[in-house]
Amino acid sequence: MAASREEKNHARRVVRHLAKHYADAECALNYDSPFQLLIATILSAQCTDERVNIVTADLFAQYPTAHDLAQATQKQVEKIVKSAGFYRAKAKNIRNCAKQLVEKYDGEIPLELEALTALPGVGRKTGNVLLGTAFGIPSGVVVDTHVGRISRRLGIAFEKDPVKVERELMAVLPKKEWIYYSHRMIHHGRAICDARKPLCEDCSMKRFCPRIGVK
DNA sequence: ATCCCGAGGG
DNA sequence: CCCTCTGGAT
Numbered sequence: 001m002a003a004s005r006e007e008k009n010h011a012r013r014v015v016r017h018l019a020k021h022y023a024d025a026e027c028a029l030n031y032d033s034p035f036q037l038l039i040a041t042i043l044s045a046q047c048t049d050e051r052v053n054i055v056t057a058d059l060f061a062q063y064p065t066a067h068d069l070a071q072a073t074q075k076q077v078e079k080i081v082k083s084a085g086f087y088r089a090k091a092k093n094i095r096n097c098a099k100q101l102v103e104k105y106d107g108e109i110p111l112e113l114e115a116l117t118a119l120p121g122v123g124r125k126t127g128n129v130l131l132g133t134a135f136g137i138p139s140g141v142v143v144d145t146h147v148g149r150i151s152r153r154l155g156i157a158f159e160k161d162p163v164k165v166e167r168e169l170m171a172v173l174p175k176k177e178w179i180y181y182s183h184r185m186i187h188h189g190r191a192i193c194d195a196r197k198p199l200c201e202d203c204s205m206k207r208f209c210p211r212i213g214v215k
Numbered sequence: 216a217t218c219c220c221g222a223g224g225g
Numbered sequence: 226c227c228c229t230c231t232g233g234a235t
Contacts, residue, residue, distance in 0.1 A: 029220080045221035051233070052220090085232040089222085123222050144220035161226090162221085186220055195218055196235085 003171040011156050011172040013208060015181065021204050022184035027133050030056060034109040034134040035066050035101070039094050041129045042121045047084045055084045066107040069098035093121025113139045124163065132179040141169040142182035146189030153193065153211045 003011075028049040031037040036056070043052045059080050063069040069077075077091040084090060097119050101107055109130065110116060116127035125144055131137040141147070143162040147169075151157035157168040173181055189195075192203050200206055 027220090041220075042222090044219085046219055046231080047221095048219050048234080083232060085219085086221090086230050087232075089230055093222085121222065125221060129220075142220070145218080146220065182220080189220090 003168075007156075008172050010154075010208070011169075012174070014154055014156060014205065015173065015177050017205050018181065018184040018188065022187045025180070025183045025187040027129075027183060028186075029053065032060070032064070034130060035098075035107070036060055036064070037134050038097070038109060038116075038122070038126070038130050039069070041126045042094055042097065043081060043084045043090055045086060045090070047086075051084055055081050063098075066098040066101040069095060070102045090121070096120040097122065109134070111135060111137065124166065128166075129182075132182075136179070138175050138178040141166050141173065141178045143169070144182070144186065145195070146193075147182050147185045149195060150185050150189055150193045153198075153209065154205065155210045 027037070029037065029040040029044065030053045031040050039059070040052055040056050043055060059069075059077075062080070063072055072095060074091055074095065077095055078087050081087050081090050081094070100119055101109070104110075111131065113124070113127045113131060116122050116130060117124060124140060125142055128140040128142045131139040132142065143151075143166045148157065148160075148162055148165050151165060151169060156172060157165045159165050159168060169181070170178070192199050198211075200209075200211065203209065
């Protein structure tokens with residue numbers, strides 16, 4: 001479905017305000033390589049970035065590369081990532097991820113979204129984060145809970161399913177804004193547009209936010 | 216009780 | 226479409 005001129009104008013107005021108020025917003029995850037960003041992003045599911053950074057400080061000190069992590073046992077990894085939640089599944093996924101990277105790509109990160117999402121624990125959100133943030137390739141729009149929630153509150157997206165929200169955003173946002181949009185939305189979500197108690201009075205976009213009564 | 220930069224399976 | 230995985234913070 002094609003986005004109307006009005007929808008695009010509304011979206012661009014939001015983009016301009018985000019650019020002004022969150023000019024230097026960037027990824028809050030700590031990492032020293034694309035591989036580490038991949039692992040940190042997998043660990044970030046249903047977990048704060050702050051908590052992920054605590055976990056990865058230990059994890060990357062012991063297993064800095066795919067080759068290192070591929071050698072670790074399930075128990076060793078579980079112990080380190082436990083506080084990030086979903087720890088059995090996450091430990092299994094990042095270990096298998098490291099193994100597959102070593103086997104298929106000699107420890108390097110493939111640059112195609114399909115190759116990334118074929119890795120265990122890597123979905124569209126993680127794949128888009130990696131290509132966009134580590135390599136500057138806008139393969140799609142990163143849609144996490146913040147991006148979805150705020151895009152809906154602002155009337156830029158309407159669907160609930162993150163994949164559908166991504167399609168809505170791709171239709172209405174200029175491609176070169178895709179990467180920045182998500183980082184800025186995430187910062188806005190933490191600073192102002194909180195899930196539970198949004199600080200609407202302090203929000204720079206309240207004039208054109210149709211939120212009142214919108215989930 | 217609800218949410219945090221989700222993904223995979225049924 | 227739904228459910229489950231899991232701990233920590235508020």
